[in-house]
Amino acid sequence: MGFFKKIWNWIDDRSGISETIMPLAKHLVPPASKWSYVFGSATLFCFILQVATGIGLSLLYQPSSQNAYHSLEYITNQAFLGNVLRGIHYFGASGMILFVGIHMIRVYITASYKFPREMNWISGVILLFLTIAMGFTGQLLRWDANGVWSSVVAAEQLSRVPIIGTYIADVLLGGQAIGEHTLNRFFSYHVFIIPAMMFILVGFHLFLVFRNGISEPPKPGRLVDPKTYRKWYQHLLAKKGVPFWPNAAWRDALFGAVVVICIVGLAIFFGAPKLTQPPDPSIITTTPSPDWYMIPIFALFALMPPKIESYIIVIGPLVTIFALLALPFLSNSGERSPLRRPWAVFGTFLVLIFVFSLLYIGLKAPWSPKFDTKPIYKQIKTNNPDMEKGMVLFYKKGCQYCHQIKGHGGMKGPDLTLIGRTWDKNQLKVQIINGNKNMPAYGSILTKDELNQLVNYLAALR
Numbered sequence: 001m002g003f004f005k006k007i008w009n010w011i012d013d014r015s016g017i018s019e020t021i022m023p024l025a026k027h028l029v030p031p032a033s034k035w036s037y038v039f040g041s042a043t044l045f046c047f048i049l050q051v052a053t054g055i056g057l058s059l060l061y062q063p064s065s066q067n068a069y070h071s072l073e074y075i076t077n078q079a080f081l082g083n084v085l086r087g088i089h090y091f092g093a094s095g096m097i098l099f100v101g102i103h104m105i106r107v108y109i110t111a112s113y114k115f116p117r118e119m120n121w122i123s124g125v126i127l128l129f130l131t132i133a134m135g136f137t138g139q140l141l142r143w144d145a146n147g148v149w150s151s152v153v154a155a156e157q158l159s160r161v162p163i164i165g166t167y168i169a170d171v172l173l174g175g176q177a178i179g180e181h182t183l184n185r186f187f188s189y190h191v192f193i194i195p196a197m198m199f200i201l202v203g204f205h206l207f208l209v210f211r212n213g214i215s216e217p218p219k220p221g222r223l224v225d226p227k228t229y230r231k232w233y234q235h236l237l238a239k240k241g242v243p244f245w246p247n248a249a250w251r252d253a254l255f256g257a258v259v260v261i262c263i264v265g266l267a268i269f270f271g272a273p274k275l276t277q278p279p280d281p282s283i284i285t286t287t288p289s290p291d292w293y294m295i296p297i298f299a300l301f302a303l304m305p306p307k308i309e310s311y312i313i314v315i316g317p318l319v320t321i322f323a324l325l326a327l328p329f330l331s332n333s334g335e336r337s338p339l340r341r342p343w344a345v346f347g348t349f350l351v352l353i354f355v356f357s358l359l360y361i362g363l364k365a366p367w368s369p370k371f372d373t374k375p376i377y378k379q380i381k382t383n384n385p386d387m388e389k390g391m392v393l394f395y396k397k398g399c400q401y402c403h404q405i406k407g408h409g410g411m412k413g414p415d416l417t418l419i420g421r422t423w424d425k426n427q428l429k430v431q432i433i434n435g436n437k438n439m440p441a442y443g444s445i446l447t448k449d450e451l452n453q454l455v456n457y458l459a460a461l462r
């Protein structure tokens with residue numbers, strides 16, 4: 001024992017571990033912490049789980065369009081505990097998004113973003129968007145039809161942003177269309193860039209929790225006054241404070257443990273989400289849809305009136321981000337209790353109803369395109385090389401996922417078998433370049449030649 005104690009003493013003396021940890025563990029926090037305060041740490045537990053399983057997955061995953069799908073099949077079906085590992089990473093992501101949401105709602109409802117915790121809120125908002133970005137980029141790494149389709153939709157939305165849209169889509173996807181570069185880029189985003197930002201921000205967020213203290217549970221009529229708050233808070237701690245560990249933190253530890261057990265349990269029971277077909281759409285039979293936490297966003301875009309869509313795509317996210325960041329500056333003092341802030345509670349309910357309705361609509365609507373359609377140029381033979389080129393494009397550019405020609409293709413859009421009878425070439429061009437209600441705009445995705453070949457082919461369908 002003496003030997004190990006010596007080693008520990010040496011490590012502790014040279015590194016200062018207990019000097020750093022003990023004050024953190026023993027620092028005083030307001031009494032009467034509640035169960036509603038555990039969601040932030042639950043998010044952190046999920047994050048740690050994601051980092052650990054993510055590293056595990058990265059050892060076997062190959063980020064190239066040739067090998068990605070097969071390396072995932074290998075992980076899922078052959079690698080030791082691979083399916084469970086993928087499962088934990090999937091359910092961990094779901095848990096993280098869920099708890100980030102609940103944590104944010106709790107902070108908003110109890111107005112914990114008010115003085116002096118404005119910066120906690122701001123770093124939290126950025127973390128929220130980084131978390132969503134992780135969900136989105138991770139989905140593409142699966143490199144099956146779901147992930148690829150989701151990114152196609154997003155890219156088309158982005159490229160509609162006036163003036164800079166094409167440029168943004170270019171940078172994000174690494175080219176005009178989803179391909180090898182996209183996968184490489186998304187791998188970089190998902191594994192290096194966003195996690196690096198998250199590590200820094202999570203550290204900062206936690207530092208701020210210690211620096212500014214855990215917010216005391218609100219009481220109606222007890223107002224926050226930036227001039228006196230810090231003094232008052234110190235006074236509260238001195239009089240009634242309890243040590244963080246174990247008085248407050250045992251709830252975090254217990255809840256975190258339950259969360260981790262549930263995630264691992266779900267992963268063992270249900271395993272990872274089944275890989276849908278590889279992005280080559282000629283092999284398959286399922287109806288793809290994005291992961292549940294992406295569905296509200298996609299449903300929103302699917303439902304938006306086409307006339308205002310291009311504006312909303314730009315303005316919507318900007319306004320949302322701006323409003324969230326501005327919140328603590330708009331009201332950083334005064335009442336914190338939800339009982340005295342009925343509009344805040346009501347607004348939160350409205351947002352929740354909105355998001356859940358979108359989720360419901362998205363889950364029910366058959367707005368997914370059909371990926372199992374067989375390439376039309378293999379079904380219908382033609383001796384005209386120009387027609388042949390049009391047909392190939394009709395399939396390769398994804399038109400066929402949504403449109404039927406002579407019985408081949410999806411049903412999301414109108415049947416185009418006889419489109420040349422009613423639509424002339426100019427009308428066709430306009431439709432393809434600009435898209436419409438439920439059809440993506442192809443303006444930035446097709447070259448001039450490709451557009452002409454497609455239009456010539458469609459115009460000849462009579």
Ligand code: HEC
Nearest residue numbers: 397398399402412413414428431432436437438439440442
């Ligand atoms: C995501 C599904 C989807 C994809 C992919 C898609 N479309 Fe469409 N398309 C639609 C829908 C839905 C409509 C009709 C409603 C509307 O205009 O929004 C439509 C309408 C059209 C029309 C007008 C037909 C009419 O009778 O109204 C043409 C022509 C057309 N699409 C051609 C194409 C071509 C060419 C491509 C490939 C470059 C393509 N579409 C890709 C969904 C899609």
